[in-house]
Amino acid sequence: MFAAQLKRFPDASAIDGFGACDSIVEMARRVIASGPEKMALLGHSMGARVALEVVRLAPERVKKLALISTGTHTVREGEAEKRHALLALGRTEGMAALVDRWLPPMVAPARRADQQLIAPLHLMATQAGIDTYAAQITALLGRPEVESLLPNIACPTLVAVGAEDEWSPPEQHRSIAARIPGAHLKIIAKAGHMLPAEAPDALNEAIADWLDMPVGSNTMMGDDE
Structure with a gap:
């Protein structure tokens, strides 16, 4: 999934191997145990929910946060x-x-x-x-409630989604970005839910801009659609 991102950002690493983990909290604890002391943490889809749980459990470990093609709602009817x-x-x-x-x-x-x-x-x-x-x-x-966490996120945050994502649509991401202070919303044309693979160059540019933000600032000017 992240081949293009790992190629563009060779100092990055993928944290996977969740395997038999059957809870978001357990997955987050694995990230905390295996990740660097200070993380610019990017999660895609379920991985973004894991990233948010890392922020809840160990906010001091997350210097930057990127939420890609995801949601923060609780389980919906059906x-x-x-x-x-x-x-x-x-x-x-x-x-x-x-x-x-x-x-x-x-x-x-x-x-x-x-x-x-x-x-x-x-x-x-x-x-x-x-x-x-x-x-x-x-x-x-069994995912934990997370929407109450969003206003307390105090690190530079990127929220990105494909314009044609039918599973986690752009409007959902507009709501997420609006609740995180200073978050930057990036909506990428001609891409669906598998954004890292569908539009790698456009996403990589958004990631590069996010990584360039100084730590300690959570202000990214404007939205980009």
């Missing part, structure tokens, strides 16, 4: 049923069948037949396996 239906599909027909149904809406409509984009994402999700997927579903459905 969400559990939809997630469990996908899980049931994976258990009965295999992980590839689950990903066949789950992945297309995660990218911009014009890119859904682009195998150069889709094939590696499909492989990544399929190789994760049904047990990891099940653990993530448990974590997401």
Whole structure:
């Protein structure tokens, strides 16, 4: 997922290996245990929820925060049923069948037949396996309340989303950015939920601007749509 970002920012590292973790809090504790003492912390989708939990548990460790293609709402009506239906599909027909149904809406409509984009994402999700997927579903459905945390975030914060994200739409990110003091909102054209892979150059530019912000400042001028 982050290949283009790791290439552009060679001093960065990906914190993954959540594996059987089935709670956002447990995932956040792994980040705290394995990450550097001071982190410019970027999370995508569920990873952004993990990043917010890191801020809650250890705010002194996070010098900058980037929330990409995510949400801060609690579990919505019908969400559990939809997630469990996908899980049931994976258990009965295999992980590839689950990903066949789950992945297309995660990218911009014009890119859904682009195998150069889709094939590696499909492989990544399929190789994760049904047990990891099940653990993530448990974590997401048991996610902690986080919206009350947003006004207390005091580090430079980037909130970024693809303009064609159907899973976590731009309006959701406008609300998140509005609640974090000084947050910068970046809406990137022609990209969906898999923003780091769909529009790597545009996202990398936003990340570079965020990394250039001085620590101790949470002011980034204006929104960029």
